[in-house]
Structure formats: structure tokens, C-alpha cells
Amino acid sequence: MEGDEVTAGASESDAEHTPASVRGDSDTVPRAMESLRNADDPLDKQLVKRALFPRRTTPVQIGRFQILGLIGRGGMGVVYAAYDDLLDRKVAVKVLLGEAVRDLTLSRVRLMREAQAMARLSHANIVTVHEVGQDTGQVFVAMEFVRGVTLDAWAEQDRPWREVVATFVRAGRGLEAAHRAGLIHRDFKPANVMVGDDGTVKVLDFGLARAADDGPPVASDLPRHITQGDSHLAPLTRTGVVLGTPAYMSPEAHRGEPSTAASDQFSFCVSLYQCLYKQSPFDTTSLATLLADVRRGKVAPPPAGTPVPARLYRAIRRGLALAPGDRFPSMTALLAALERDPGAAYRRAAALALTAAVTAFAGWMAAGSHESQMQPCPDAQAELAGVWDAGRAATVRQALGTIGTPAAEAALATVMPRIDRYAASWVEMRNEACVAHAEARQSTPLFDLRTACLAQRRAGLDALVAALLQADAGSVDDVVQATAELPPLDRCADAQALTADVPPPEDPRLRLRVQAHREALARAGVREDAGQYQLGRALVEDVLADSSSLVYEPLRAEALLRAGSLAMEAGDHATAERAYDDALLAGLGTGHAAVAAVASSKQIYLRAVPLNQLPRARTEVPLATALNQRVRHDVDLYSEFLNNRGVVHAMAGELKIARQHWEEAVALREQHGRGETPKGLETLANLGWLARAEGRDEDMAAIYARTIAISEPLLGPHHAAHIRYEYLLADSHWRLGRPRQALARLARLEQRFDRLGNDYVRAMILHELGIIEIDEGDLAAARTHLDRALAAAPAASELHDAVLSERVRLYAAEGDAPATAREYQRALARLPATPDPGDRRYQFLLLNHARALDALGRTAEALAPLEQLHAILAAGERALDAAEMLALLGAMRHKLGILDEAEDNLQAALAELERVAPPRSPILAGTLLAAAELALTRGHFADAAGFAAQALAIYDAIAEPDHLPAARARFAHAQALTAAGSAPANARALADAALETFRGKARAADVARVVAWQAAHAPAASRP
Structure with a gap:
């Protein structure tokens, strides 16, 4: 049924088998006359007439059931208490309210479907359907009568949170059984659950249920979407507009999409949140505010002072995730998370251990060597239920398998074992922490720090699995990289590092909220690594919106830092700059050394590269250096700083200093077993770039061979980063005079590359093939590859311009002077009217134009662009490149017979090359x-x-x-x-x-x- 209604139950005494409105009270007649005028349903009219004329009426019946009284009314139907004289039992009978629905035939079909759906279910937590039939054109359902109250009325009383959760778990078992039978409830809410006087819990009203295998609904069966024009409605329960109750509906149901088991899970978690915290998780001031919160996934934090554990909020928060894939994989997993109470289990085990110790002390003393068989700590494997278990692993395997690309297939081979190992290590460490605490080898404060750290790691793992489930062909690389970037667990066992951190708040309630938010930030970090920046930013926004928790300033500093990092990765550089500034100040103000260090490190990178504020970045390097010296013990943080500082020096042309910092970062990571990580690969690749810039081609080849050896097992053979490293190794082979090796490697890459992947990387490969083939004289192959590169390269990219520039040289090699001129003008037209001499696109075009003129036999004309390029490179202090251009000028002047100048050029070039x-x-x-x-x-x-x-x-x-x-x-x-x-x-x-x-x-x-x-x-x- 739709609307707030009571079904199949009665909360008042039924001693007289009639509700107060139809008993012979002194004011019955006036009230009954009014009721008769307003009655919509024939049965209502009969009941009212019986109250007015008791001696002249016969008992009201529907089918063979004698109606006793009205229980409740909703948007689509009315529920009556009735008597089944055949089986001598009281039942509840539900009949369709014809005048209240727009499509009577459709509503009858839905009611019949409810009866059929519920009749298929036999479960202790689902109301039993006895019979379905028709009487005078009306469909009715006779079902089990439950004496009790609805769940919302039951929860209004001051009940312990454990009792509320236990009751909801029993209701959840009903949904779980329905889902196993292939049925979706579609309108779960506290008003559709009865708590019996005997403690039974029954889920009611599958009037909106649709068999999961019915296929897509027809247009007439789809809910009409709620518009902003409905925002004045309150309370937020409407009938005849959507299939469900807005305050409990999932985002996908609000969008008019078919509901799923995940939608029921969302409604269940809204209901549980409401009954635990005595408020809605969303702003229900109006329909507009509700929809805004639901569509953003903005869930209110628990109220201050709540005794409800943070772990329950985390479970509910996950069930309320915006994307269905981010929720629990099933009701089974959600209920497991709700029932899991590590503290209770520990307390029970500790009590048992103490009792056993007292009663068996003498025996143990006598035995001497006997070990205790007690298990004071429950196996932490249960804490990963719904995070990483067999069911969720199968779901990930299916999701990646459905993508069907080579990259996704390779991801299965790399991702699944890595997550298995991470989860196993997490369980081992969590068990060890509990045992160490139980054996008094570790203090309670340290145990709390360890478990808080592990809880954040678990949240990150949970977010990673959700990201994997949302991956498509274009984002597989990102989620694979995020898997490789899972934060190390060993820090959660490092007592020195844990105690060196900013201590958590002393207020236990605030500590719980802060921990919940830190887990949200851990999820945001994984979303960032997975390239899902908007989802990450939404999580951080929720943290920053909780002013009651931000009184703990270190949390605010951490949230600002994550906000800046997400904004920078998303390309919102202005927002990133502000967030880093605020995070740095907050970190300094609260003594949060890690936040201050990382904010300063990321800030100098942001200024040097995306913002192109190199002078300012250089002035901030000393501060960043001082702050990062304080976290030097943290290998990952300090290595990232060394990398970023190296970037600043490299951008300033200080290549030797950059090399020093990058080599230190690589050595530090390798010394601590952190070299084979995506961040470690990035620094190693920076050293490869530097070797190329300095003309150390043999070093370049060795470095990229090393990155390939690391990246293939880490990321997989089809990952874009791995393919880029292979491309750069091929480039180094070509530069070293090994074109056959380079062509063979590039050809293999071209064949292996996933066509649903990165077009930019594919264009790079094709471009490089074309360059080498021109040098080798295979002009037909070069034309094919350069044409394909031009089609693949993004139109606004520098790579697109580089391909055009290379085509200038190709046409010249073919001897086609008109085509050479046209392509040169086409490439030149993409540059500003007055090109910037420092623009690499312009420099490449000058070089290829000179080489093209030389190939066409117009060597004298080639001297001018080549001299111009040499002057640009010399002025830019690019000594190696300038010497190479000087040598090329000498060779061209030799060809022209200008021997003295040629010799001068070559001697000067040799002198410079001997130096650099x-x-x-x-x-x-x-x-x-x-x-x-x-x-x-x-x-x-x-x-x-x-x-x-x-x-x-x-x-x-x-x-x-x-x-x-x-x-x-x-x-x-x-x-x-x-x-x-x-x-x-x-x-x-x-x-x-x-x-x-x-x-x-x-x-x-x-x-x-x-x-x-x-x-x-x-x-x-x-x-x-």
C-alpha cells in the first residue's frame, strides 16, 4: 500500500471486535452520520450503517470473512480486522480503495501481485497470506493478524539502541528472504513492519513488490517523477504519484528507475537511522530539501551525544550510498555488519577467560605446560563481511568480466589476488592487535589507535571494492592503480608512529564522530586514486559540513588537505590552492605535522606545474623542506616531498638538483620496500625523463626497462602507464640507434593496445612508428601510421600538432613539395600569429621544416629556420639540444660547400658536447x-x-x-x-x-x- 498506513495489525484492544468509531458510545450517532456522508468504500458505508441501525443490519462480510472493524487506511486500500469462521481465527483483510486510485484495473493487478508475491514467501519475519479472492468486483487479500504496533510507534518509546538494532535485524531477515525469492518490496518503512505483543517482527505490505525477473516495467507501470513543484507537501508521504514513500525512497526510485534489492536496502537504512537517532538522515523540511539531500548522497551525521556506536553509523551510511554499487552487496552483508559487535564479543570472551582462569587455576598450575584453549578474541574475518568476502569477490569478478576488454581481463589477474592478500593481512593484524591487548602486551590507548587505523584501512578497502564495481572500460586503469595504492597496513602496527600522531579527542562521543569522518576521508582518498573525483569531493564536503565535529581542529585540517588534493586532480586548481593554504594553516595551528608537511609539498607542485607560478614555488621550497623534515620517518610522505621538490627544480632547469632529490626518493622507497608502488614508479619515470633531457640515452633505456619490470606485475600489461613506459623504452632504443628493436616493441604495443582505452597513448605509439619509419625509408608504412595517429590524437593536444609537424617531413621525403608546403601551413596555422619561441610545438615545426627543405634539395633555405631554432635553444640554456642543432647546421653547410663555416659549426658543437x-x-x-x-x-x-x-x-x-x-x-x-x-x-x-x-x-x-x-x-x- 502507499501512504502511511497500518496493515494486518491492530494496536487497540479487540475485546468487542469493533473499533471505537463504530461502538455504541453516547456520541456515536452524530459521528457516524458524518462518517456515512464521507465514506468512500462500500464496506465503510456498511459498517457505519451497522453502527446507526444495529438491529436492522446483518454482519458485513467480504467473501467468507466477517468484518470486525477498521484497522487502517492508505492510499490504495483499506485494512479490516475480520473473522474466518471456517478455520476459527482472526485475520486481516485488505481491499482495494477504488475511488482513491486513478487506474482501478492496474491497482487491482498490483494487489493481486502483492498476494501472489507474499504467498510465495514463508518466513517468520514476513506476514503470512492465507487467501486471495474477489467479492463484488473487489480484490481482497486475507492475511495473518498481528496483534501489536507498527515499528515506528514501537521505536518512539525510549528503547536501548541494541534492542532497536535487533528488531530491525529481524525485519531485515524478512527482506533478505524476499530478495532470495526474487522479490523486491519497493516500499519498506517502519509503518510497514509490525512488532507483535509477543515480540514477533513481521514485514508487511508487498503491495508495491515486483518480481525481480519480471523484466522492465511498461510505461503505465512506471512511477511519475516528483517535480520541484511538489516541494510544499509535508509530511513527505504522497499517494498515487510514485510507487513508494518519498522520505524512504532510494535515489534511483526518485529518478523513476526500477527498484532493486539495493533500493530496499536504502529504505531499510533510512528507517533504521530514523528509529535509532530519532531524526531523518535527510532534511525533510520539504520535498525539495529531501530530494536535494538524497540526490547528493548527503547523510546527516549522528546527533551529538548518541550512544549508538560509530560502526553502526558506518554500516547505515554505506547502505545509504548514492550509487547502488556502493551499498552492501546484499541484505545478508548489511545484516552481518549490523550484528557484528566486536566490543561485546571481546567482553564475552574476556569474561569467559576470567572465569576459566579462576576455576581452573590449580589445574593449570599442576599441568604446568598446558596452554589455554580459550579464544579471548573473535576472528576478525567477520569484520570484513560485506567488505571483502566470497560474495563480494564474485560480484567484482563478474563486474570486471562484463567489461570484456583485455585491460579488464588483466585487471582480474592482478587485482583479485592483491585484494585477497590485503584482506588477509588486515585480518591477521586485527587479530594480533586484539590478542596483544587481551594479553596485556599493549595498552588500551594504543589498542584504540591501532583499531582506529585499521578501521580506516577497512573503509578504504570497502571504497575500493565499490569503485571496482563501478568501473567501465575507460576507468579500469584508474581502479587498478587505486588497488596498487592501497595504504600500507604496517603503519597500523607501528606504535611509535601511532603515538606520534595528533591524539584523538578525549570526549568519547566526539571521538566516535571523528573516527567516522576519518573513515569517510579514507574512502575519499581511494576515490581520488580511482579517478572518481566527484564522489570523493562529496564525501569530503560532508565532513566539512559537520561543524559539531570540526571543533576537533585536526579533523578539519585533514579534510581540507583531502579537498585540495581532490580538487587538484580534478583540474580545479584555484580551489586546490585555497584548500592547501587553509590546510597548511590548520596543520600548523593544531600541530598536525603530517597535514602541514603534505599540504606544503603538494602546494609547491601545484604552483610549479598546473598554476605555472615557478618563482613563487621556489620561494616556498624552504618552508616545505622544513615542514617535511618533521615527517621524515614516514617514507611515503617524505618520498613524495622529495619527488615534488625535484619537480620544482626540474621546471627551473636545475636538472642536477632535481636528479639528486629523485634518486634519494627512489633509494628511500626501495630501502623500505615501497619502491614497487605507483608513486615509486612515478619518481622512477621522472628519472627516465631526466635522462632523456640530459642525453643519457643508455641510462634512459635502463630506467624504463626497470619501470616495465615493476609496472607489468603491478598494473598489468594493458595498463596505460605500463604501455607508456614500454613506449618510452622503444623511444630510447631508437635514440640509441636500435630502430629494429624500437619498431618491434612499438608494433607489439600497437597490437596489444586496448582500443577502448587511451587514445592519446595510442596516438603516441603510432606517431613514434611514423618517425622511425621515415628515418628508415619505409614511407608507405610511415604514412599509414601518421594518418592513424592524427585521427587518434585529441584535436586540441600538442601531440596532434607534433603529428602534423612530422607529416611535413614525410611529404618532403616523398618528394611532394606542394603537399609539404600545405602541411607546413596547416601546422603553422594552429600556432599563435606570433609564436612563442619557448613553445615546443613551434620548435619541432622549425626543425621539421628545415629537414623537409633539405630533403627537397632546398638546403640553402633550410639554414634560416635551423639558425632560428639554434638561437632559441641556446638562449634557453638547452646546451645539448643547441649543440645538436649546431652540428646539423654544419652538416648542411658542408652539403652546400660552405666548408669553413661548416667546420666552425662542427668544432663548436664538438666542444660543447664534450662538456655536456x-x-x-x-x-x-x-x-x-x-x-x-x-x-x-x-x-x-x-x-x-x-x-x-x-x-x-x-x-x-x-x-x-x-x-x-x-x-x-x-x-x-x-x-x-x-x-x-x-x-x-x-x-x-x-x-x-x-x-x-x-x-x-x-x-x-x-x-x-x-x-x-x-x-x-x-x-x-x-x-x-
């Missing part, structure tokens, strides 16, 4: 090769031989044997040796090796040069 480049730099090798070829042209054969030998030594050490520049170095060395009149046999071998490479790479012009040289320098005896 590693000994086996491929850039140095290329510059030595250019110098050798110039020396050959100028007839300086000894110099040429020396330069070529040095270049060849580097290539032999780092590059593939058939690398084209290495082949050129071999041929140049052969020419120099022969011209100098030394080592002709060695020269021939070098030339032969070069010729083999040129033929294998289809370099016809190079093949012709070597063949001509061999013919000219063959021994006399062998000449034709």
Missing part, C-alpha cells in the same frame, strides 16, 4: 661522423680517420650493427684509412660491411657510392 654529453652519446657520435665526412672533403684524412673511428666506437657500443649512421661511419673510416695509405685490408672490410647495410636498407645512392669507391680502390691484380 655522456661519452657514448648518439648525438656526439653523429657530430663526429659529420666532422669525419667534412675532413674527407677537405683532404684531412688523418683527422677523418680519427673522427670516424671515435664515432664507430660509440655506434658499435650502443647501436644495432645495421644502423645507417654506423654504416656511414664505417664507409667514412674506410675512405680515410685508404686515403691515408694505411690498413687497406681493414678498409675493405669496413666498406663491405657498409655496403651490406646500404643494400639491406635499400639505399641505392649509398650503394652506388660504395661500389664506385670499391672499383676505384680494388687491388691491381683484381682489376678487370
Whole structure:
């Protein structure tokens, strides 16, 4: 039934079998006449007439049931007490109130469905249906008569919270049985539960139940949505508008979506909250305020001073989660959480242990070596019921399996075992903490700190599982990473760290509320790691809205810090800046060293990178350093600070200092077993970026090989971060002169990459393939890959511009001058009218334009953009890149016959590279090769031989044997040796090796040069 009604029960005495309104009291007639005028139902009219004319009427009947009196009325029907003369028992009969519904036929169908649904159930906590039938066109249901009161009336009395919870658990068992039978109640509320005089608890009124396997409802069966125009209605119970009672309805029911078992769970938790705390969890001032709270998932914190344990609020709060997937997986799991009382179990066990100790002391003394068989601590595994148990694991497995992508399949292989291990470790640590306390090896305050820490870890695990259940193809990577970022449990066993923290509030009630909020912040942290920023921010907003709890200032500091971190990750940098400022001040003011340290650490990163306020970030580094020295014992916090400080120095061009901090962070994490974590990977990847920037390509390759070895088991082979590291390793191979290795790795990545994943990463892979293929002369493959990269790269991204720039070089390599010009103009048009010289897109375009002009035979025109780029790089103190451009200018001037300037360029480049480049730099090798070829042209054969030998030594050490520049170095060395009149046999071998490479790479012009040289320098005896 709809509305606030009493069904199948009676709270008044039925000694006369009639309610007061139809008994022969002195004022019965006036009241009865009024009732007769207002009666809607034929049975009502008969009852009133019997009161007016008792001797002239016969007993009112429906079917074979004699009506005794009215019990209650609702929006769709009326319930009467009745007598079953066949079986000699009192029953409750429910009949349809025809005039009160808009669709009589549909409502009759619903009533019949109620009877059928309830008849399918046989459970001690569900009212029994005896019979269903029709009488004079009216459907009726005869059901068990329960003498007692409704649950809301029962709870209005001052009852202990344990009794309220126990009663609700019994009601929940009824819902649990219904759900197992495939039925959804759809209107659970205290008024639809009877508490019998004998203590029985019965769930009533499945008038809104729908079989779970009925399929989608038809349009006529869907509830009409409540609009803001209904906001004046109070109390918040309406009939004939929606299927259910608004104050108890789930968010999805308010949206008009089909109700599920999770919807019943929501209604159950609203009811339990209301009866425990004597208030609604939502603002019921009006329908508008109710809907606003429900749709935001804004649940009121427990009232101050409540004796109800925080664990119950946590369970209710989860049942009231905005998303159905965030609630308990079933009523079974919810009821397990409500029944779990670790304190009671401990007290019982301790009492038993004490009794056993007293009565058996003499026996134990005699036995000497006998150990106690008592278990003073219950197994903590029960505390993970509904958080991580077999049922929830199966749900996660099914959710990930449904996604059906390679990344999701890989996630199953990595995520499930990791959560199993984490949960097992949690249980072990929770059990150990209890035993240590029970054996007096650990004080009560320390035990409380440990259990509070573990409760926060459990909340985070719970939120992670919920995030996994909400994952889709686009967010699998985020939730996998969040799994790898679960906070370590060992801190909950670190007595020194726990006692060093800010102590919890002394007021026990406030302590409970603070603990509940800290668990909410733990959930928000997991949501952040999972990329679900809005859900995380909503949790933090609830904490910050509880002014009664924020009197404990450290909680406010912690909430502000999490708010800032979530805002920064969500791209709301202005909000993040304000939150970090407030968190820093709050942390300093309360002596919360960890909050102050982390806020300052994140603040310098925010200013240096997203906000581009590098000078300000640099001025704040000393303060951040001082604050983080105070938390140096916390490996994760201090390592994150070292990483962020390194970022500031790197952005300032102070690469050596950045490297020092990053290497310290990596070493610190590895020393404490925290290297193989996502944060550890990020710092290691920063070192790889730095090696690339400094031209240390061998170091770059080694670092990214290491990140791959860590990231594959940690994140899975299809995770975007792992694929990015593989891409960067391929890039390092290409830079080292190993194009075959690079192409093979990139091709494997392209084939493996999940097409429902990250388009940006895919475009990076395709772009890199195109670059290498142009260098290798495979222009058809390069065109294919660059075309696909352009389609995949986001239109507004720098990568999109980089692909356009590379296509300029591709058209030139194909000899298509008009297409080269068009593509150059297209790329140039995406830049500002006056490009910023520091814009990397502009710099790449200058380089590729110069190389394209050279490839088209317009080398003289190529000098201008190349000189412009060299000036930009030199001014920006990018010495390595500037030297590389200077060497390229020397090579182009050599081609143009401008030999003196070419030699000046190359000598200057070599001098700079000897200063800034590693000994086996491929850039140095290329510059030595250019110098050798110039020396050959100028007839300086000894110099040429020396330069070529040095270049060849580097290539032999780092590059593939058939690398084209290495082949050129071999041929140049052969020419120099022969011209100098030394080592002709060695020269021939070098030339032969070069010729083999040129033929294998289809370099016809190079093949012709070597063949001509061999013919000219063959021994006399062998000449034709």
C-alpha cells in the first residue's frame, strides 16, 4: 500500500471486535452520520450503517470473512480486522480503495501481485497470506493478524539502541528472504513492519513488490517523477504519484528507475537511522530539501551525544550510498555488519577467560605446560563481511568480466589476488592487535589507535571494492592503480608512529564522530586514486559540513588537505590552492605535522606545474623542506616531498638538483620496500625523463626497462602507464640507434593496445612508428601510421600538432613539395600569429621544416629556420639540444660547400658536447661522423680517420650493427684509412660491411657510392 498506513495489525484492544468509531458510545450517532456522508468504500458505508441501525443490519462480510472493524487506511486500500469462521481465527483483510486510485484495473493487478508475491514467501519475519479472492468486483487479500504496533510507534518509546538494532535485524531477515525469492518490496518503512505483543517482527505490505525477473516495467507501470513543484507537501508521504514513500525512497526510485534489492536496502537504512537517532538522515523540511539531500548522497551525521556506536553509523551510511554499487552487496552483508559487535564479543570472551582462569587455576598450575584453549578474541574475518568476502569477490569478478576488454581481463589477474592478500593481512593484524591487548602486551590507548587505523584501512578497502564495481572500460586503469595504492597496513602496527600522531579527542562521543569522518576521508582518498573525483569531493564536503565535529581542529585540517588534493586532480586548481593554504594553516595551528608537511609539498607542485607560478614555488621550497623534515620517518610522505621538490627544480632547469632529490626518493622507497608502488614508479619515470633531457640515452633505456619490470606485475600489461613506459623504452632504443628493436616493441604495443582505452597513448605509439619509419625509408608504412595517429590524437593536444609537424617531413621525403608546403601551413596555422619561441610545438615545426627543405634539395633555405631554432635553444640554456642543432647546421653547410663555416659549426658543437654529453652519446657520435665526412672533403684524412673511428666506437657500443649512421661511419673510416695509405685490408672490410647495410636498407645512392669507391680502390691484380 502507499501512504502511511497500518496493515494486518491492530494496536487497540479487540475485546468487542469493533473499533471505537463504530461502538455504541453516547456520541456515536452524530459521528457516524458524518462518517456515512464521507465514506468512500462500500464496506465503510456498511459498517457505519451497522453502527446507526444495529438491529436492522446483518454482519458485513467480504467473501467468507466477517468484518470486525477498521484497522487502517492508505492510499490504495483499506485494512479490516475480520473473522474466518471456517478455520476459527482472526485475520486481516485488505481491499482495494477504488475511488482513491486513478487506474482501478492496474491497482487491482498490483494487489493481486502483492498476494501472489507474499504467498510465495514463508518466513517468520514476513506476514503470512492465507487467501486471495474477489467479492463484488473487489480484490481482497486475507492475511495473518498481528496483534501489536507498527515499528515506528514501537521505536518512539525510549528503547536501548541494541534492542532497536535487533528488531530491525529481524525485519531485515524478512527482506533478505524476499530478495532470495526474487522479490523486491519497493516500499519498506517502519509503518510497514509490525512488532507483535509477543515480540514477533513481521514485514508487511508487498503491495508495491515486483518480481525481480519480471523484466522492465511498461510505461503505465512506471512511477511519475516528483517535480520541484511538489516541494510544499509535508509530511513527505504522497499517494498515487510514485510507487513508494518519498522520505524512504532510494535515489534511483526518485529518478523513476526500477527498484532493486539495493533500493530496499536504502529504505531499510533510512528507517533504521530514523528509529535509532530519532531524526531523518535527510532534511525533510520539504520535498525539495529531501530530494536535494538524497540526490547528493548527503547523510546527516549522528546527533551529538548518541550512544549508538560509530560502526553502526558506518554500516547505515554505506547502505545509504548514492550509487547502488556502493551499498552492501546484499541484505545478508548489511545484516552481518549490523550484528557484528566486536566490543561485546571481546567482553564475552574476556569474561569467559576470567572465569576459566579462576576455576581452573590449580589445574593449570599442576599441568604446568598446558596452554589455554580459550579464544579471548573473535576472528576478525567477520569484520570484513560485506567488505571483502566470497560474495563480494564474485560480484567484482563478474563486474570486471562484463567489461570484456583485455585491460579488464588483466585487471582480474592482478587485482583479485592483491585484494585477497590485503584482506588477509588486515585480518591477521586485527587479530594480533586484539590478542596483544587481551594479553596485556599493549595498552588500551594504543589498542584504540591501532583499531582506529585499521578501521580506516577497512573503509578504504570497502571504497575500493565499490569503485571496482563501478568501473567501465575507460576507468579500469584508474581502479587498478587505486588497488596498487592501497595504504600500507604496517603503519597500523607501528606504535611509535601511532603515538606520534595528533591524539584523538578525549570526549568519547566526539571521538566516535571523528573516527567516522576519518573513515569517510579514507574512502575519499581511494576515490581520488580511482579517478572518481566527484564522489570523493562529496564525501569530503560532508565532513566539512559537520561543524559539531570540526571543533576537533585536526579533523578539519585533514579534510581540507583531502579537498585540495581532490580538487587538484580534478583540474580545479584555484580551489586546490585555497584548500592547501587553509590546510597548511590548520596543520600548523593544531600541530598536525603530517597535514602541514603534505599540504606544503603538494602546494609547491601545484604552483610549479598546473598554476605555472615557478618563482613563487621556489620561494616556498624552504618552508616545505622544513615542514617535511618533521615527517621524515614516514617514507611515503617524505618520498613524495622529495619527488615534488625535484619537480620544482626540474621546471627551473636545475636538472642536477632535481636528479639528486629523485634518486634519494627512489633509494628511500626501495630501502623500505615501497619502491614497487605507483608513486615509486612515478619518481622512477621522472628519472627516465631526466635522462632523456640530459642525453643519457643508455641510462634512459635502463630506467624504463626497470619501470616495465615493476609496472607489468603491478598494473598489468594493458595498463596505460605500463604501455607508456614500454613506449618510452622503444623511444630510447631508437635514440640509441636500435630502430629494429624500437619498431618491434612499438608494433607489439600497437597490437596489444586496448582500443577502448587511451587514445592519446595510442596516438603516441603510432606517431613514434611514423618517425622511425621515415628515418628508415619505409614511407608507405610511415604514412599509414601518421594518418592513424592524427585521427587518434585529441584535436586540441600538442601531440596532434607534433603529428602534423612530422607529416611535413614525410611529404618532403616523398618528394611532394606542394603537399609539404600545405602541411607546413596547416601546422603553422594552429600556432599563435606570433609564436612563442619557448613553445615546443613551434620548435619541432622549425626543425621539421628545415629537414623537409633539405630533403627537397632546398638546403640553402633550410639554414634560416635551423639558425632560428639554434638561437632559441641556446638562449634557453638547452646546451645539448643547441649543440645538436649546431652540428646539423654544419652538416648542411658542408652539403652546400660552405666548408669553413661548416667546420666552425662542427668544432663548436664538438666542444660543447664534450662538456655536456655522456661519452657514448648518439648525438656526439653523429657530430663526429659529420666532422669525419667534412675532413674527407677537405683532404684531412688523418683527422677523418680519427673522427670516424671515435664515432664507430660509440655506434658499435650502443647501436644495432645495421644502423645507417654506423654504416656511414664505417664507409667514412674506410675512405680515410685508404686515403691515408694505411690498413687497406681493414678498409675493405669496413666498406663491405657498409655496403651490406646500404643494400639491406635499400639505399641505392649509398650503394652506388660504395661500389664506385670499391672499383676505384680494388687491388691491381683484381682489376678487370
